[in-house]
Amino acid sequence: MKTLLSILAFLGLHIIYIIPGQVCAQALQSGARVSRIDIDRVRDSVVVSMDIVLDSMEVRSNRSVVLQPLLVATAGKQWLPAVEVMGRRRHLYYERNGELTYADNPLHVVKKDKDGGQTVAYRTALLYKPWMDQAKLTVSEDLCGCGQVQNMRQEPVAQADVAFRPHLAYVTPEAETQKERALQGTAYLDFPVNRTEIYPDYRRNPAELAKIHASIDTVRNDPDVRVTAFDLKGYASPEGTYALNTRLAKGRTKALQRYVTDRYALSDTLFHLDYEPENWEGLRDYVQQTGLQNKDEILALIGSSEEPDAKEARLRREHPQAYAQLLRECYPGLRRTNYVIHYVVRGFNVEEAKRVIRTRPQNLSLQEMFAVAQTYEPGSREFNQVFDVAVRLYPDEPVANLNAANALLEAGLVEQALPFLRKAGDSPEAQNARGVALILQGRYDEAQPLLLEAAEAGLEAAGANARIL
Numbered sequence: 001m002k003t004l005l006s007i008l009a010f011l012g013l014h015i016i017y018i019i020p021g022q023v024c025a026q027a028l029q030s031g032a033r034v035s036r037i038d039i040d041r042v043r044d045s046v047v048v049s050m051d052i053v054l055d056s057m058e059v060r061s062n063r064s065v066v067l068q069p070l071l072v073a074t075a076g077k078q079w080l081p082a083v084e085v086m087g088r089r090r091h092l093y094y095e096r097n098g099e100l101t102y103a104d105n106p107l108h109v110v111k112k113d114k115d116g117g118q119t120v121a122y123r124t125a126l127l128y129k130p131w132m133d134q135a136k137l138t139v140s141e142d143l144c145g146c147g148q149v150q151n152m153r154q155e156p157v158a159q160a161d162v163a164f165r166p167h168l169a170y171v172t173p174e175a176e177t178q179k180e181r182a183l184q185g186t187a188y189l190d191f192p193v194n195r196t197e198i199y200p201d202y203r204r205n206p207a208e209l210a211k212i213h214a215s216i217d218t219v220r221n222d223p224d225v226r227v228t229a230f231d232l233k234g235y236a237s238p239e240g241t242y243a244l245n246t247r248l249a250k251g252r253t254k255a256l257q258r259y260v261t262d263r264y265a266l267s268d269t270l271f272h273l274d275y276e277p278e279n280w281e282g283l284r285d286y287v288q289q290t291g292l293q294n295k296d297e298i299l300a301l302i303g304s305s306e307e308p309d310a311k312e313a314r315l316r317r318e319h320p321q322a323y324a325q326l327l328r329e330c331y332p333g334l335r336r337t338n339y340v341i342h343y344v345v346r347g348f349n350v351e352e353a354k355r356v357i358r359t360r361p362q363n364l365s366l367q368e369m370f371a372v373a374q375t376y377e378p379g380s381r382e383f384n385q386v387f388d389v390a391v392r393l394y395p396d397e398p399v400a401n402l403n404a405a406n407a408l409l410e411a412g413l414v415e416q417a418l419p420f421l422r423k424a425g426d427s428p429e430a431q432n433a434r435g436v437a438l439i440l441q442g443r444y445d446e447a448q449p450l451l452l453e454a455a456e457a458g459l460e461a462a463g464a465n466a467r468i469l
Contacts, residue, residue: 028067028141032053033052036051048124050122050157053119054110059085061088062087064085066082068082076129076132080124081124082106083120084103164440169462170402183219183343185338188204189256190203191335224346225344231272235282238308242278249275280308294322298322302315372386384408401421402424405418405433409440412440431453435450
C-alpha cells in the first residue's frame, strides 16, 4: 500500500493539455474577465475549468447578462452550460418565481455584487470527441439581457489541445563490436552416376552454379565487406550403399570447394567442409508433407535405429510403389550442398549510414540505424522508415520491434503496432508502449498497471502517460 501511494504521489493528480489562448486574463465586452483556463483530457472526458471575474461587469438591476462558453472547431462545436449574472431586481424576481432564467439550465446563477470582488469558479465536463483536439474555447455574451442566445457575441479566449500525445521511450541498441554477417544458400548440382567431378554444363548445373556465383559476387563486390569463411556441407540420398554415399557426399563437397577456389582465387584456409552421407532427415521431412500410401509405416522405418543399408533395403522391398515415387520426386532434392558465406562489415559514421541505409541496409547495425533516425524529426516519414527497415532486417530483435512499435504509436497506428509489441520484450520501455496502445484503444484500466509498473522502474515517460489515468 505504501508503494502504491508513493507512486501516485510521484505521478501527481492529472496532466494539463491546454495551451492557453491568453497568458493574462481575457477581458470580454461585458466587462467580465476570464482567467486560469484549463482544458483537460481525462480518459474519455474533456474537463473545462476557468475563473470568470465579475469585478468590472456592469449589470442593470432588472437585466441579466448570460455568459455561455462554446467549444468550436471546423468539424464540430458544442455549447457548454452558461453562467447567468443577474442584476438586483432580476435576481429577486428569479428567487421569487423559481428557476426562471434566460439561459437553458445554467451551471451558475449569481447576483452581481456591486461592493467587492466577485469570481465564479467555472468547471464542467463533456464527452470527448476527436474534433475537440484542436478546438477553440469561446465565451458568448447575451449583452441585451433579452435571451437572444443565437445572436450572442463570441470572444475566443483559448485554444484547446486535448489530443493524447503519448510519451514513448525509444531504446538505443547496443553497438556491435564486430558486425558479423552470413549469406547462405543451397545448390542442387547434378553429377554423373557415381562421379564426383563438377561438369559446369551438365544438366541443371549452369543455373545452380550461377546461384553460387551471385551469392559470392554479392559479398566480394562490396568494398565495405571482408569474407572470413566459407561453410560447405554436402548431402547424398539414401539410394545405394552407405559406403558409396559417404564417398560421394565427401567427394562432391570437396569438388565444389575446388571449383570456388579456382574461380575466385581463394585460400583453402577459408573453407570448412562437412558432409552427410545419407540425407534421412530430408527424406523424413518430405514424407511428412505428402500423402504417401502407408505413410506412418514409412516414417517409423525412417526413424528406426536400423543400419542405413538395412533401412533402405526394407523401404525398397516393403513399399515398392512409394519407393518408386520417392526416387522420382524426392531423392534428387536430397542430393545437395548447403553453403554459408561468413563476412564482416566495417563500421559507418552517421553520414555514411544515411547513404548505406538506402542501398545496402543489411550492412548497418541496429545502433547505426538508430543513429540515422536521430537525425530526423520524430514522427516524420524518414524517421519512421528507419525503424521499419530495422525491424524487417532484425525481425526477432526486441529493441527493433519496440522502436518500430513506438514509431507507429506516435502516428496513432495501434493495430499496426500490435504485432511488433508482441516481440518487444518485457523492458519498462516495452511495458510503457503497451500501456500507450491500450490508452489509444480506450482500455484505460488495462493500461494503468503496465504504466505504473514501468513508472516504478524509473521510466519518466510511463509516469507522464499514467497521469491522465
